[in-house]
Amino acid sequence: MNTTTLDQYSPLSQWLAHLERLHPQVIDMGLERVGKVAQSLGVAQSKALKIVVGGTNGKGSTCAMLEAILLAAGYRVGTYTSPHLVHYNERIRINGAPVEDAVITTQFARIEQARGAISLSYFEFSTLAALTAFMDANVDVMLLEVGLGGRLDAVNVVDADCSIITSVDIDHVEYLGDDREQIGWEKAHIFRADKPAICADPMPPASIARYARQVGADLWQFGVDFNYSGDAQQWAFAGREQRRPALAYPALRGVNQLLNASAVLAALEALRMQLVIPASAVREGLLRAAVPGRMQILPGQPTVILDVAHNPHAAGALAQNLQQMPYQPHAKTIAVVGMLKDKDAKAVIQRLAPWVDIWLCASLSGPRALMAEELSELVNQVVQAPDIDDNTGSTALSPGVRSSQPRVDKSTVQIQSCTDMVQAFVKAQEIAQLNDRILVFGSFFAVGPVLTHLGRL
Known part of the structure; x- marks a missing residue:
């Protein structure tokens, strides 16, 4: 009772x-x-x-x-x-x-x-x-x-x-x-x-x-x-x-x-x-209509993009959105990412790897969390694999839509592990130049702490 x-x-x-x-x-x-x-x-x-x-x-x-x-x-x-x-x-x-x-x-x-x-x-x-x-x-x-x-x-x-x-x-x-x-x-x-x-x-x-x-x-x-x-x-x-x-x-x-x-x-x-x-x-x-954390772009420079994308389908859409955004030559995309271990993290990373220069992998909290070191290793496996942009076909743009940016040179990609999402985001702010963009994604539990840190919710 x-x-x-x-x-x-x-x-x-x-x-x-x-x-x-x-x-x-x-x-x-x-x-x-x-x-x-x-x-x-x-x-x-x-x-x-x-x-x-x-x-x-x-x-x-x-x-x-x-x-x-x-x-x-x-x-x-x-x-x-x-x-x-x-x-x-x-x-x-x-x-x-x-x-x-x-x-x-x-x-x-x-x-x-x-x-x-x-x-x-x-x-x-x-x-x-x-x-x-x-x-x-x-x-x-x-x-x-x-x-x-x-x-x-x-x-x-x-x-x-x-x-x-x-x-x-x-x-x-x-x-x-x-x-x-x-x-x-x-x-x-x-x-x-x-x-x-x-x-x-x-x-x-x-x-x-x-x-x-x-x-x-x-x-x-x-x-x-x-x-x-x-x-x-x-x-x-x-x-x-x-x-x-x-x-x-x-x-x-x-x-x-x-x-x-x-x-x-x-x-x-x-x-x-x-x-x-x-x-x-x-x-x-x-x-x-507004939905915090869904392709949410904050004003100012560097550009900050927040998206709760946590499965391959959502990550593919996010990759298309990134490709269509205005792009400055030599600018970098810095990903601040945290994921849950019951998600297909590797497939998510594969969708976005061709467009990310620096990966800051963070541990989320809770029993379902994927630890930063494990996530970093998955990113490394995807980046080191041959033809990262061809093994899924998921980053292809819709017919008639052209990408505004080149794919990254995977030999220059950087990967780091961070204690949590806020630490990773602060690090991204420290290393980002004005024309760079910071992408925060991977889970509601990843985007939420960053929004709280920024005082947006």
Whole structure:
């Protein structure tokens, strides 16, 4: 039975420590336990429109654009994303702002009472807290980001009014499988019968369409049901019936943001009978959307780029973004990197190695952390291997896009180990010239400490 002495007035830090100890497994896939508690809390009774966003990469950006557009259109919006960069409160936003500690601790106390003898994981507790907080706030729309996969993720206790899959690639192999067909099948389980199911992956695994047919979902596929076009100044969206021409490019940077934005507009078209979204709200929302740590470029010199890219697919997109940035001759790229040992660190490094001159490898904190010395050795293996830029094909730019910089001379690459991310970042600042750029990447747990150090969050 539940014997905790915490209540709604207890500090959030104590609650989070309790959640970390509560369940024997950090990740425990399955809906039976969390589903029972969700039923007890009356989550299914919420009248809010629910949009569930899954995918390997691009979920946070997609949620941010949806949130900004819906807010500009005058709707009350609750947004749940994970993980957080610095503060837990980032996970639960109402009308664009992280909720206060008291809102979270009130929900935690409510869940603690409702769960009885049922053990919940940290993520399951978080998901239920977001859902009940949104119910209390009487939001019009809930935007819910899947944490891992889809089929057995806690967010899937919700019956989505619209589902979005942003991309499908290899990640979390131990939970989702090691091929795109299996992973696509797992992610497609957020689809619901007779509800729109948006897939923005340009080359989706066949399992997505197959599962959509199986459950009777209304599948919208990129390149079939919706698309985009653009030139140097503007872009346009085309859906099944709706056209949105002459759009300004999203404020979010990156080669895949038009894919994410077109998925957002496809979802809004699919929901047009429930949501009225004027063209002005679309324009305003695309310009206002912001996601810290996703291709985030800080003002000033040297240029500082922060990106939570932690799997090969995201690293490939980051490599393309680097190649398209303005480049000064003889300038260097200094990578400040930290990664978790359950990620494919070597493949991530391979995507970026052709564009990095100096590697500052840092240890992250926690049991999943890859130590700096191990990471440095992986970098060295990739750099010393022949044809580092040809063994994956992942750094090839999109057709018609030219790189602004040459690949590095691997014989001059430098590799150093650092105690932690902040030490590595400070070292990068010390050695960088004004025209150089500092790239901070590898994990939420890598970018978060640097943002804290800089006072950006």
